Amino acid sequence: MKSNRWLFIVIALIAGTALGLAYGWVIDPVDFFDLTPDTLRADYKADYVLMIAEAYRAHRDPGAAARQLAIFGSQSPNSIASQSLDFARANGFDASDIALIQELVTALQAWSGLP
């Protein structure tokens, strides 16, 4: 009789934990907001880099482009743009968009002096 009682307590404890986890992870997870750009999904990052590449074509200022890419954190602008170029190629971006990003990558490589 007594062991049955402990069994119920343990089952209740496990059920409560499961409920708590379900509530905290699924039903009402912690609200995150005010995120930084490095948390953006890869396709959003690539689109942002494409925006910078589109603007670069007009103003031809690699320094300004590098500053705008710096919002992604500690990586160099060149590597950020290169990663987006890889993503664009791997995911079938339009050839003209790939060309724009390629142009930006080349300009940033020349600007930073890094290959």
Add this chain to the structure above:
Amino acid sequence: MKRIPWSVLLALLAGLGLGLLYSWVISPVRVVDSAPIALRPDFKDQYRSAIAAAFQSTGNLERARARLGLLGDANPIEALNAQAQRMLASGDTQHADEVAALASALAQGDVFVAPASPTANPLSTAQPISTGNDAISTSTAEEVFTSTPEIFPTQAVILEATPRPTRTPLPTQGAPFKLTGQESICDSNLPDGLLQVLVLNANRRQLPGVEIRITWDGGEDQFFTGLKPELGNGYADFIMTPNINYAVQLAQGSDTAIGLIAPACESPSGDSFTGGFKLTFQQP
């Protein structure tokens, strides 16, 4: 009557508490693959600036509109106007112009003539690369708290929807502004010689960030709308010196208001003071 199993209830509650402690504090859902809507406000500003700069270069309004949709602003035009004013106030006039130009283009609903494009359905070229419609329709929580890397299901859309900005013609710049109102103002409550300028688009919406050039014999100056948002996004003013003949024109092209000499006015009590002018420019 059966007894309430308090021990079991307490164990259930304790378990619930442990579960919440673990899921909210010890190991909350990891933030990966977030969407632009969840960005911090200053990063959203940078995102808008990038959209505006890209629009300035490509003239692709639909792509800019779709990208702006990713930020989840209730009114993207107002968000752009407010940002343009903040940028102007901080002296960043070049980027403010780009942001204001995008706001104007959206407000005017500029229609771009479709080029001879191989794309049969123009709507398909209007999608953002990052499948913006998904991002808009999906709740923030779902976008932000993706705990499994489910980025790739949306990529089929990415492949189809990449527009070609280089094939889009340059935007229509809009007709030159007309001087639709010019009245002298004698109001002793206003500063002496106050020249007020109001700039409106064709829909009578006030336009921020518009450069106004004022010239007089031996001098010229410029000022911008939108620096006093409490008086209206399209409002700007300038203090005229008495007995000087001014001419005013918008930098991007407009009629010229000429012969502006601050009028001599008299208050009801007989005191004399210098009045001003109110000019209204509007796109036809």
